Amino acid sequence: MIEHKISSAPFSRILRNNGAERVSDSAAKAMRDTIEETAENLSKEIIAVARHAGRKTIKKEDIELVTRPR
C-alpha cells in the first residue's frame, strides 16, 4: 500500500508501553504496515456481513459478528 491510513506513532507507543526500551522508526512502520493489512482484510469481511444483512451502512454488530469467538 502506497498511501497509509494509519500513523506509525501509535505502534511505537504500544511497543514502549509493553516493555520496549527503544523502537526503531522502520520497526514502527513495519508494525503499522502489518496492522494496516489486517485492518484491510478485516474490513472486507465486515462489509460482506453488512451486505448479507441487506445494509450498506456498517454497524457495530457487523464488527461483533466478524470478530466473535469461534
Place this chain on the structure above:
Amino acid sequence: MIEHKISSAPFSRILRNNGAERVSDSAAKAMRDTIEETAENLSKEIIAVARHAGRKTIKKEDIELVTRPR
C-alpha cells in the same frame, strides 16, 4: 483498554475505501478496539523475540520474524 492509542477515523476511512457507503461511529470504534487489541498482542510477541536476540530496542527484523508466513 481505557486510553486509546489509535484514532477510530482511519478505520472508518478503510471501510469506506473498501466499499462501505456509511460507517456508524460505534462501528468505527469497535473496529479500532479490535485492531488495537491485535496490536497489543502482536507487540508482546515482538518484544519477546527482540529479548530473545538480546536487544531492548525493537528493530524491523523483529516484526518480520513474528509476522513471517508459517
